[in-house]
Amino acid sequence: MVPKKAPELFYDESRFCGGCGHGIFNRILAEVLEEMDIVSDTIICSDIGCNHQFQFWMNVDAIVPPHGKMGAAITAMKRVRPDKNIMTIAGDGGAYAIGIGETTSAALRNENVVMFVMNNTLFGMTGGQLAPTTMIDQKVASAPLGRTVEDNGQNTDVFKLMGDMDIAYLARTSVTSPANIMKTKKAVRKAIEKHQAGKGFCLVEVLVPCPTNWHMTPAKSMEYIDEVVSKVYELGEKIDR
Ligand SMILES: Cc1ncc(C[n+]2csc(CCOP(=O)(O)OP(=O)(O)O)c2C)c(N)n1
Numbered sequence: 001m002v003p004k005k006a007p008e009l010f011y012d013e014s015r016f017c018g019g020c021g022h023g024i025f026n027r028i029l030a031e032v033l034e035e036m037d038i039v040s041d042t043i044i045c046s047d048i049g050c051n052h053q054f055q056f057w058m059n060v061d062a063i064v065p066p067h068g069k070m071g072a073a074i075t076a077m078k079r080v081r082p083d084k085n086i087m088t089i090a091g092d093g094g095a096y097a098i099g100i101g102e103t104t105s106a107a108l109r110n111e112n113v114v115m116f117v118m119n120n121t122l123f124g125m126t127g128g129q130l131a132p133t134t135m136i137d138q139k140v141a142s143a144p145l146g147r148t149v150e151d152n153g154q155n156t157d158v159f160k161l162m163g164d165m166d167i168a169y170l171a172r173t174s175v176t177s178p179a180n181i182m183k184t185k186k187a188v189r190k191a192i193e194k195h196q197a198g199k200g201f202c203l204v205e206v207l208v209p210c211p212t213n214w215h216m217t218p219a220k221s222m223e224y225i226d227e228v229v230s231k232v233y234e235l236g237e238k239i240d241r
């Protein structure tokens with residue numbers, strides 16, 4: 001079998017930790033942008049977090065707003081440059097904690113923008129603290145005995161948050177197998193196609209591993225997503241208009 005060539009827009013090697021899911025998503029997005037031939041017509045707004053490092057190896061236009069403000073930033077970017085494909089790669093911390101106001105406000109306005117949210121159930125870059133997506137009983141650096149409703153509140157499930165909103169696309173995928181990677185790629189392409197058709201707000205949440213802060217091997221992290229995380233965060237397409 002001839003090995004598949006890496007997308008040409010990669011100009012350097014990734015420096016994510018071994019087994020990090022962000023790198024898999026970078027590859028998926030790069031392949032979609034090249035296959036759709038839209039690299040030079042795309043601006044990616046990146047949040048602060050491990051996820052933002054794509055711009056150090058992907059040769060694509062990128063803008064970094066203050067942490068969490070992607071919903072507002074991509075709204076402005078699309079209004080100023082309606083001719084460009086405007087999307088963000090965000091962390092679950094950025095999108096649903098500090099950025100929850102901007103994320104939901106952009107959705108409530110049904111802005112014609114695309115959000116790709118990497119859900120690794122915690123704040124990766126800063127050392128594995130509790131995020132809105134940290135699951136009940138999950139142990140993280142700032143909740144070493146596990147998340148409780150009493151101390152930390154319910155975890156945020158974007159399907160429950162946005163499931164009844166008047167938006168164009170809401171989907172959740174994972175990257176734990178070739179089949180799941182292909183589903184993620186299909187969802188990414190579908191979101192961008194809806195964006196190009198002016199359908200409105202699209203959010204694809206991707207369940208990704210953070211072996212470093214989960215204190216697991218890369219292989220065990222993938223099993224953890226299949227056996228635990230994706231049981232709490234249902235995979236599939238919740239809204240498709
Ligand atoms: C205004 C502001 N508050 C806090 C921080 C510190 N900070 C940097 S990244 C981050 C969260 C990262 O978690 P997430 O968004 O889930 O992304 P990941 O690193 O897991 O990809 C935080 C709180 C910051 N940079 N700016």
Ligand code: SF4
Nearest residue numbers: 016017020050124210
């Ligand atoms: S700390 Fe976690 S999210 Fe950040 S690069 Fe390492 S594995 Fe990825």
